[in-house]
Amino acid sequence: MSGIAPPVADERTALMTYLAHQRRLLRVTAHGLTEDQARTAATASELTIGGLIKHAARCEEGWMRLVLREPEPDRTADESEEFRLAPEETLAGVLAEHARAAARTDAVIAAVPDLGQAVPAPRGTRWIPAEVEEWSVRWVLLHLIEEIARHGGHADIIRESIDGATQYPLLAAAERWPAPWFQPWEPAPAGRG
Template identity: 35%
Template sequence: MPNDADFRTDPPTTAGERELLQGFLDYHRGTLLWKTAGLTGEQLVQPNVDPSKMSLLGLVRHLAEVERYWFQICLDERPIMPLLWTDESPDGDFDLVDPAAAEQDLAQYRDVIKISDEICAKFDLDHVYHRPHPRQSEQYSVRWLYLHMLEEYARHNGHADFLRERLDGQTGE
């Protein structure tokens, strides 16, 4: 597995709240990219932790969709629809993986991250927005969004650890 320093930087240990939150989010994003590095498209789509159908590429696609949803649709109120979550395939981010599209999916993930950061930088941590969901219209703060994303990445990076280890024995925190 490539060197983790090529993909992530340790978050600051002393900094303001925004810098700490962003630093930890960047660290987790980099961890996911590190876990996918050096693998073929076939390896990236391989579900190898039974009984789950989850794969590393599915995780990348899922987290790209989560970022699109929360940053672009919810926070920035862009009139777009989720790309991979549909009524016909509610788990399309995980289920519809294609080894031939792996590089495209990874590039799209990197692009979504850039857009998320650009959007988030426009808002204070205390900025409040509404989730555009008919049954869940609570208010959310940008601070909550950072914490939610950290929780989402921490959970899925744990999955990525198992998936990568089962593929080629590579481990690392």
């Protein structure tokens, strides 16, 4: 029940704690949204809160496949679709997908004995420099923290543009913080906001 990550004692705990914290902050941007609001691109980009949560889940899934050296699935869909909810997708569905991806990441990392373990770079991916052959599990975790934090910031801006809600009031509402922390967010009365 805090807006900041708790104290940590070692590197692995620090990385996993910060990853969990960034996931939590991304997810709270969806608190109280309607399906239409979760699909709203409220800025100049096409990013939506539902799409950002879906993308974060798929990022974790992809990186864990690399850590485990599993094959990549065939990707035939347009990459930009990953940042929006498809007509058949729901906010609850992508939140569940995100929770499953997080649980898998936690389990995979718990089984890795050395954070320095090599993770091969996939070939032929346009966002990976050709000279990079591998990363470490440590690097992967730092990258996931960065990726989720960046998209959490996008989601914060989108959410504030939708209904004015901001992080601490959303956390207070979602987690039922006791007084006197922050006035919890409440939906606007019908017909307003």
